[in-house]
Amino acid sequence: MRAAILHAVGNDKLDIRDDVTLAPVGPADVRVRIRATGVCHSDLSAMTGVLPQPVPLILGHEGAGEVVEVGEHVTSVKPGDHVVISWRPACQECELCVGGQPFLCMKYVVESFTKGNFRLGDGSTVFGMAGCGTWAEEIVVPWQGAIKIDDDVSWEAAALIGCGITTGVGAVLNTAKVRPGSTVAVVGCGGVGLSVIQGARVSGARTILAVDPLESKHELARKVGATHAVTPEQVPGALAELTGGAGFDYAFEVVGKSATIQATWQLARQGGDVIIVGAGAMDDTVSISAFSLLFEGKNLLSSLYGEADVRHDFPYFAKLHKSGLLDLESMISARIRLTDLNDAVAALKGGEVLRQIVLMD
Secondary structure (H helix, E strand, O other): OOEEEEOOOOOOOOEEEOOOEEOOOOOOEEEEEEEEEEEOHHHHHHHHOOOOOOOOEEOOOOEEEEEEEEOOOOOOOOOOOEEEEOOOOOOOOOHHHHOOOHHHOOHHHHHOOOOOOEEOOOOOEEEEHHHOOOOEOEEEEEHHHEEEOOOOOOHHHHHHHHHHHHHHHHHHHHHHOOOOOOEEEEEOOOHHHHHHHHHHHHHOOOEEEEEOOOHHHHHHHHHOOOOEEEOHHHHHHHHHHHHOOOOEEEEEEOOOOHHHHHHHHHHEEEEEEEEEOOOOOOOOOOOOOHHHHHHOOOEEEEOHHHHOOHHHHHHHHHHHHHOOOOOOHHHEEEEEOHHHHHHHHHHHHHOOOOEEEEEOO
């Protein structure tokens, strides 16, 4: 089968080849034929080493497809089912899982660094990003990583639910629990930032400020729910106009940089919530004074994968989409083929594109 392989961290080009095979399906595994997969900024971060991954590596973690084969112990899905891939499958048995935080389960994260489910023609092992590797025509994942959804959800929409939508909308609904009538600021208007904006709209926020240096992204931010959109240089004026200088009830950082985290901190009001959604580098340190942390009363929250329980949230977000409450079509900037992935990665680096979706033949 075909797949796009990164041979070394820092490489600019992917090796798109057709001699890739899969490891055998284990008793608790599911084999999925990928129908659509997103080109997410986290894939670029894996290429550059910001998000550490083993190599050689098949990138891609935001995907959806059709179940082809299941292991003998699998009862959650069957061949022919439509599924969304979870890049953070939960074992459902550890203390974190049973305690209500399955998004923090590390079992399969750890395994993904030692267990590669792909093979090259010479028999050598290839790993899948986050244990997935959706930039391949087929993948094998634990049954917890293949979540059934309704068959009438488009493959493109289902793929977006696998990462961007769940990360962004989940940050609003699950982490921040944004209240109706509140004020929200969102720093960073890529695919996840737009998902945060949509979550804030669904939650009934009265004011939603989108902040992004690229004015080309402002129109779409407004289309999906932002009431106002500004560049970073225009933030002081917007802060004064929209909040009287007091700050926003909720401020979301969706970039993953220390500088934007500190800027987002300044956007929140006293007693407000600052939610970190962007995935940053291990050596990028944020500095906030101890005085400010205590006396401003702000809450600094992290939101990994939208704090989702994907068993509930994937189907729920699909229903929100089908009812018209989540606009996923507007977030797709291009539909491409697997052979176009090198061009798609280059476009992603340019910063202008949102979500490019790879449609498999």
